[in-house]
Amino acid sequence: MSELKNKIKLLIINSLDLEDMTIADIEDDQPLFIDGLGLDSIDALELGLAIKKEFNVKIDANSEQTKAHFASVDALAEFIESNRS
Amino acid sequence: MEFVVDNFSVWIAPEQQISGLESLPYQDLDLSWVAPMQRRRLSPFMKMALHCMRKVVGEQPLAINFSSRHGDLPKTAGLLDAICIQDTLSPTAFGLSVHNAAVGIFSILNNNTAPMNAIACGNDSIISALIDSYARLHTKQCDQLMLCHVDSALPVEYQCFADELQVDHSLALSLRLAKSGEGYFSLQPINFEPTTEPSELLPISIQFAIALCNKAPKTTLFNNQRAWMLTFHAG
Numbered sequence: 001m002s003e004l005k006n007k008i009k010l011l012i013i014n015s016l017d018l019e020d021m022t023i024a025d026i027e028d029d030q031p032l033f034i035d036g037l038g039l040d041s042i043d044a045l046e047l048g049l050a051i052k053k054e055f056n057v058k059i060d061a062n063s064e065q066t067k068a069h070f071a072s073v074d075a076l077a078e079f080i081e082s083n084r085s
Numbered sequence: 086m087e088f089v090v091d092n093f094s095v096w097i098a099p100e101q102q103i104s105g106l107e108s109l110p111y112q113d114l115d116l117s118w119v120a121p122m123q124r125r126r127l128s129p130f131m132k133m134a135l136h137c138m139r140k141v142v143g144e145q146p147l148a149i150n151f152s153s154r155h156g157d158l159p160k161t162a163g164l165l166d167a168i169c170i171q172d173t174l175s176p177t178a179f180g181l182s183v184h185n186a187a188v189g190i191f192s193i194l195n196n197n198t199a200p201m202n203a204i205a206c207g208n209d210s211i212i213s214a215l216i217d218s219y220a221r222l223h224t225k226q227c228d229q230l231m232l233c234h235v236d237s238a239l240p241v242e243y244q245c246f247a248d249e250l251q252v253d254h255s256l257a258l259s260l261r262l263a264k265s266g267e268g269y270f271s272l273q274p275i276n277f278e279p280t281t282e283p284s285e286l287l288p289i290s291i292q293f294a295i296a297l298c299n300k301a302p303k304t305t306l307f308n309n310q311r312a313w314m315l316t317f318h319a320g
Contacts, residue, residue, distance in 0.1 A: 017125040038122055045176035053173075 005077045007054075012073075015050035016043050028074045036072075044070060051076070055084045086219045087271045087318075091229070091259045094140035095294040096133050098238075098253035105287055106252075108295055115139070119194060126177055127190070130157040133255035134187035134235040135194070141231050141257040146197045148221065148230040151188045152204040152214035154288075155236060157181070162240045187235065199227070208249060208308045210234065211290040215260075215272060222262050233257040234290045248309055249286040256294045268320035270297075277305060277312030 009023040012032070016039065030036045033044065047070070048059045057080055060066055069079035097109050114136045116124055127135065138149070155161075160182050167174050181190070185203035192201060206213035211234040218232050238251035263269035279286070287295075289306050296304035296315050304315045 019121060019125050042126075042177055042180065049173055049175065 001077060001081070004081065005073050008051075008073050008076050008080070011050050011054055012037075012047060015046055026073060028077075029072050031072060032070060051080065055080045057083045086216065086273070087263055087269050088215075088219060088222070088260050089263045089267065089269045090297060091261065092141045093256070093258045093297050094137040095256040095298070096137055096254065097291070101252055103250060103252065103287070105295060106291070108298055109291075110298070123190075123194065126181065128157055128160050128181065129253065130159065130235060130237050131181065131187050131190060133253065134233060135191055137235075137255045137257035138188075138191050138231065138233050139195075141233075141259050142195065142197070146195075146199045147259065148199040148227040149188050149191070149197070149201040150204065150214045150218045150221070150230060150232045151185065151201065152206070152210040152232070152234045153184070153236050154205060154208060154210045155239070156184045156205060157186065157237070158243070159237055159240050162242065188233070199230075208289065209311060210236075211293060212272075212306075212311075212313060218260050222260065229259055229261040231257055231259050236288060236290065248283045249288050250284070250291075252288065252291060254288070254291055254294070256290060258297070266320055269318050271314075271316045271318060272306075273314050273316075275305070275312050275314045277307055279307045279309060279312065281307075281309075283309065 005028055006023050009026045012018065012026065013021050013023065026037065033039045051057055052059055069075050095109055096112060096114065097106055099111055114132055116132055116135060118139060119135065160178055164174055164178055164182055184205055185201065188201045188203060191197065202217060204210060204214050204217060214232050214234060218230055221227055221230060235255040237253050239247055244251065286309065289308055292306045293315065300317055302317055306313045306315055
């Protein structure tokens with residue numbers, strides 16, 4: 001699981017062009033949006049696309065659950081682990 | 086068409102082995118005023134546009150005329166490539182690929198609520214932007230405005246269509262009408278048959294920048310279709 005989390009962190013950094021950031025700078029349970037890492041709605045779309053490509057996971061943009069899956073690296077890892085094909 | 090240029094900034098990609106560019110000052114791109122979380126999304130095209138606009142406009146709201154022959158073509162070409170292979174488009178790249186994206190981002194970063202135009206008019210784009218600027222000043226829609234012109238070198242797959250030299254460049258200038266007794270520039274269409282090969286022809290925007298830098302009394306600006314005389318009248 002920690003390997004998956006590092007993969008997700010690297011994907012966040014690369015797909016969102018987070019200059020000067022390393023995987024050590026992102027906590028597993030840190031909120032990704034607004035007050036945490038400071039990502040916004042465009043980042044959510046970009047990250048959703050990157051996750052879909054990298055892990056072959058279907059993401060339902062209209063689902064209320066999706067917001068919860070994107071809350072942190074922990075939440076994303078759990079979501080990917082239980083949904084990837 | 087007569088106008089005064091108060092402030093002027095130009096940025097040319099370094100290490101160009103092109104004759105005529107040596108008179109333009111080189112400066113590093115300064116985007117220190119853009120927050121890192123916003124800066125990360127900016128393409129090279131957007132960065133050179135914002136750099137020059139900020140140098141000219143400062144923090145005061147100012148109407149803007151933006152022009153570019155091809156817009157952010159490296160980005161647009163990437164999107165078209167993705168469509169061709171039926172890949173999903175990047176939301177960020179798509180959102181920032183529209184022609185007025187650079188002035189839109191600039192207006193957000195600077196809280197600039199003044200009116201803005203974005204013009205694409207072939208290899209005459211900067212001339213069209215100058216004409217539109219003059220019209221806005223002459224009809225008193227504003228007392229002063231900023232013109233910004235930006236173009237990137239064509240991506241490799243489009244270079245077979247090049248009809249002039251390909252140089253990443255950006256320039257911005259603030260324009261207003263002349264007051265009595267002060268120096269001003271005039272621009273008039275002229276008949277002229279250029280003999281320069283496309284491989285040696287500088288874009289008009291760069292010819293214009295060189296003329297402004299040198300304050301040359303008379304400069305013929307030309308492409309392979311049309312020509313204008315830019316004259317500096319000392320006050």
